[in-house]
Amino acid sequence: MPGVVDRVVIVTGAGGGLGREYARLLAAEGALVVVNDLGSNRDGTGSGTAMADSVVGEIRAMGGRAVANYDSVATAAGAAAVVATALAEFGAVHGIVNNAGILRDGSFAKMTEENWDAVVRVHLFGAYHVTHAAWGHFREQGYGRVVMATSTTGLYGTFGQANYGAAKLGLVGLMNTLAIEGREYDITVNAVAPLAATRMTAEAPADLLQNLPPAHVAPVVGFLLSEECEDTGMVLIVGGGTVQRVQLFAGKPVLYPEVPTIEEVRENWNRITDMSDAEPGANPVG
Numbered sequence: 675m676p677g678v679v680d681r682v683v684i685v686t687g688a689g690g691g692l693g694r695e696y697a698r699l700l701a702a703e704g705a706l707v708v709v710n711d712l713g714s715n716r717d718g719t720g721s722g723t724a725m726a727d728s729v730v731g732e733i734r735a736m737g738g739r740a741v742a743n744y745d746s747v748a749t750a751a752g753a754a755a756v757v758a759t760a761l762a763e764f765g766a767v768h769g770i771v772n773n774a775g776i777l778r779d780g781s782f783a784k785m786t787e788e789n790w791d792a793v794v795r796v797h798l799f800g801a802y803h804v805t806h807a808a809w810g811h812f813r814e815q816g817y818g819r820v821v822m823a824t825s826t827t828g829l830y831g832t833f834g835q836a837n838y839g840a841a842k843l844g845l846v847g848l849m850n851t852l853a854i855e856g857r858e859y860d861i862t863v864n865a866v867a868p869l870a871a872t873r874m875t876a877e878a879p880a881d882l883l884q885n886l887p888p889a890h891v892a893p894v895v896g897f898l899l900s901e902e903c904e905d906t907g908m909v910l911i912v913g914g915g916t917v918q919r920v921q922l923f924a925g926k927p928v929l930y931p932e933v934p935t936i937e938e939v940r941e942n943w944n945r946i947t948d949m950s951d952a953e954p955g956a957n958p959v960g
């Protein structure tokens with residue numbers, strides 16, 4: 675099976691945590707991996723080459739093929755340099771895991787514009803920049819595989835993570851449209867919401883973390899990047915030995931032939947919010 679053999683895959687934020695697991699597994703399966711990492715702290719401050727270099731060293735030591743890149747995905751120039759590294763070193767780009775991420779938690783009442791901006795720039799703008807820089811190559815070669823790192827925080831919400839949740843569900847919105855636009859070029863775009871013990875989740879309860887080794891997430895990402903996986907636009911929660919698809923469902927529409935009064939909306943509120951006959955949702959204007 676071709677899988678990811680000889681495919682050039684960019685993994686952003688691959689200097690530690692989940693990205694490192696993705697990069698190692700992909701390389702072990704025969705991919706040529708661009709190990710991108712800014713080498714920042716958990717909050718996005720600082721930078722360095724050691725994190726990406728160390729993962730490239732691990733991959734090469736096990737006989738795999740990898741190259742390091744230290745640019746920030748948060749800017750168009752940085753993302754262009756990530757894709758340029760893939761092209762210069764391996765001559766192509768076939769896949770991207772938009773995995774780089776930071777945290778700046780705080781209740782919404784205390785959310786500063788700086789912390790909002792920093793998180794949205796790395797997660798959402800980062801995925802936009804890197805995917806956009808590779809998109810033309812995907813279209814020209816008629817092939818591309820993209821995985822977005824979303825989060826249960828984006829899907830369901832978590833206290834203190836308004837910036838992070840907005841960015842993470844933004845990635846699902848980006849995925850939905852790219853899945854449509856990519857279809858005719860064999861470009862698939864899917865999203866994984868991982869659950870894993872990394873420095874990002876270091877403050878979670880220890881008994882929870884011990885059941886969440888990041889290695890559990892990597893095979894699903896590996897499958898989504900493979901030639902055999904032609905599904906697109908899917909969201910999967912993955913971690914601790916479970917893989918679960920998540921999808922938006924829509925309740926039965928309540929019809930109002932005439933413009934209703936507020937009172938008529940109130941009267942039907944239980945029916946409007948009833949999800950017992952819900953079915954997979956679809957864009958009525960798409």
Ligand code: NAD
Pocket residue numbers: 686687688689690691692693710711712713714715716718725745746747748772773774775776796800823824825826867868869870871872873874875
């Ligand atoms: P992590 O902190 O170990 O990994 C994130 C990596 O991204 C770090 O190595 C960091 O240096 C790098 N990075 C940060 N800013 C960057 C930038 N501008 N350009 C390039 N690299 C940058 O955390 P992780 O848990 O491995 O997270 C990986 C991804 O998975 C993130 O997108 C995170 O939001 C997502 N995620 C993780 C969990 C979990 O349970 N660990 C849950 C949901 C989502």
